[in-house]
Amino acid sequence: MDSQTSDWIVASYLAMAHYSAFQGKYVLDLTYRREGNSRFAAEERWGNFGAIGAAWNVHREQFMDNVDFISNLKLRTSYSITGNANIGINLYQSLLYFDSDYAGEGAAYVGTFGNKNLTWENSKTFDIGLDFGFLENKLTGSIAYYKRNSTDLLLEVPLSYTVGILDSNGRARQTRNIGEMENYGVELEMNFDIVRRSDFNLSIGGNVATTKNEVLKLAKDLNGEEINITSNTQRVATGHPVYGWYMPTWAGVNPETGNEEWYVDGEGSEKTDDYNEANQAWQGGSALSEITAGINLHVDFKGVFLDANAYYAGGHKIYEDWHRYINQAHAYPLTVFNGLNTLMDRCQKPGDIARNGKMEYTYYPWQSHSKLLHDGDYFR
Numbered sequence: 001m002d003s004q005t006s007d008w009i010v011a012s013y014l015a016m017a018h019y020s021a022f023q024g025k026y027v028l029d030l031t032y033r034r035e036g037n038s039r040f041a042a043e044e045r046w047g048n049f050g051a052i053g054a055a056w057n058v059h060r061e062q063f064m065d066n067v068d069f070i071s072n073l074k075l076r077t078s079y080s081i082t083g084n085a086n087i088g089i090n091l092y093q094s095l096l097y098f099d100s101d102y103a104g105e106g107a108a109y110v111g112t113f114g115n116k117n118l119t120w121e122n123s124k125t126f127d128i129g130l131d132f133g134f135l136e137n138k139l140t141g142s143i144a145y146y147k148r149n150s151t152d153l154l155l156e157v158p159l160s161y162t163v164g165i166l167d168s169n170g171r172a173r174q175t176r177n178i179g180e181m182e183n184y185g186v187e188l189e190m191n192f193d194i195v196r197r198s199d200f201n202l203s204i205g206g207n208v209a210t211t212k213n214e215v216l217k218l219a220k221d222l223n224g225e226e227i228n229i230t231s232n233t234q235r236v237a238t239g240h241p242v243y244g245w246y247m248p249t250w251a252g253v254n255p256e257t258g259n260e261e262w263y264v265d266g267e268g269s270e271k272t273d274d275y276n277e278a279n280q281a282w283q284g285g286s287a288l289s290e291i292t293a294g295i296n297l298h299v300d301f302k303g304v305f306l307d308a309n310a311y312y313a314g315g316h317k318i319y320e321d322w323h324r325y326i327n328q329a330h331a332y333p334l335t336v337f338n339g340l341n342t343l344m345d346r347c348q349k350p351g352d353i354a355r356n357g358k359m360e361y362t363y364y365p366w367q368s369h370s371k372l373l374h375d376g377d378y379f380r
Contacts (some may be wrong), residue, residue, distance in 0.1 A: 008089050009038040027055040037085040037120075041092045044119035051080035072133030072140070083120040087154050091175045092118045113159065113174045121177065123150045129187075141190035146183075153179035157219045158227060180217035181242060185210040199302050206295040213241045213288055230280070232368045233319050234287075241286035245317055248278035250371035258347035258358030260329075262369060275367050283317070283370050290315025314377035323372045329356045330364045 012035035019028040029052070036046045055076040058064060064073070090112070097111030129144025159172040191205030215238050219227045229236035235246035251261040251271045259273040266281030293312040299305065320327060325337040329346055333339025346356035355371075 006089055009036075011036045023060060025057050025060045027053075027057070029053040031080075035083065039085050039087055039089055039091070040119050041116040044092075044117060047083045047120040047122075049081050049083050051078060053078035069134055070132070071135065071137045072131060074131040075129075076131065077126075077128040079126050080124070082123050082125070084123065084154065085120060087118075087175055092116050113172075115174055115176055117177070118154075118175060119152070119177055121150065121152050121154045123148055125149075138193045138196065139190070141188070143186070143188045145186050148183045150181045150183075151179075152177035153181060155179050155219065155229075176219065178217075178219040179215070182214050182216055184212050201298070201300050203298045204296070205298075206293065208291065208293040210291050211288065212290065213286070215240060215242055232366070233373075235280070235282075240282065241288060243288075244286045245283040245319070245370075245373055246280050247283060247373070248275065248369040249281050249283070250369045253347050253354055253357050255347065255353055256350050258350070258352070260357040260371075275369075278369070283373055285315070285317045287318065287376070288316055289313040289376070310379065312377075312379045314375075316376040317373050318376040319368075320372040320374065324364070324366050327372070328364060328367065329359045331361050332363060334359070334361070 012033055015032045017028075017030040020026070030050070031052075032048075032050045034046060034048050038045065053076065055074055058073040058075060059067075059070055064070065092114050093112065094110065094114035095112045096108045098106065098108050100107045100109055125146060125148040127144055127146035129142055131140075131142040133140040154175060155178055156173040157176045157178060159174055161172050187207070187209040189205075189207040191203060193201070193203045195202040215236055218229075218236065218238060221227055226238060230246065233245060233247045234243040236242055237244070249263040249266050251263050251267075253260050254273065257273065261271045261273050262275060262278035263281070264270045264272055264277055265279050272278060291312075291314050295310045297306075297308040325332045327333065327340045327342060329343060333343060343356055343359070345354050346352075347354040347358045
């Protein structure tokens, strides 16, 4: 039987200022926030964050008085610095753990490799946009561009096993402020009131947004080599989207042998039917959507209303995680789990052109590769 408790403290001071001049033609907003978080050491606990925003209501200018069809025209921009402290508690401390034993006696051991320099992760965001309204705001919308640069990322950095410190998962790691990432894109939103009356209204609207992501900097080892974060299917490396797809490349099924094949070093290289000889390679894209869009329809009549919405996301890829048990030509889908009907498209005799290799009554281990990577576009 055991029990545990944890706590942390957040404190912040906030100041805001708003200025509007010449009947609201020009607007300026300022925000300052000083915040402290007990997840960091006392010397690094406090961070300073703020934002500045400005707007110009062009439609209120005198030279717009005779432009009747424009109801609203606003140019706006802003720049902000925000902080992130989304890590576990006590990571800045080197701690002893007492949940072990040695020769039947209670024992303590080094459980965490602290970092007193740990501090806030920062994101600097710039955006500029235009809001508009036409025909007494029957047609409204906005278009904007944004760019966000995140620095001092809070990441787990692998350490040499010679430090003698392993976490509960058997890994030697330390949380550090290391890494830099950039996001940028364009956002467009519009709404059109087709009918606007006291007892009947009909409107349609939509939005579309693009997002580009790139890792700019990661931790380096003692030799100055970048420490990439790699799993069986993904990798974090500079010059690529965060968690870009990185795995062996499937080369199809050999119609003569019925064996599935892979490229040794990515598409175009030598082929092999031994999965263990296939090296991981970039597959393009990531799990993050590069474009999202939505559309909505609203109708109301004498207090009764109907709303319909649709959503689209695309430009990303998804991976079939459960393939070993339901979509791999071996014994698991036959005897333990309910395999997918796509396994019917398999090589059954020499010369067959099929998506899956010959069925074998054996239990293969996990084999992660690009065959199981699919376009993630969807409309809902």
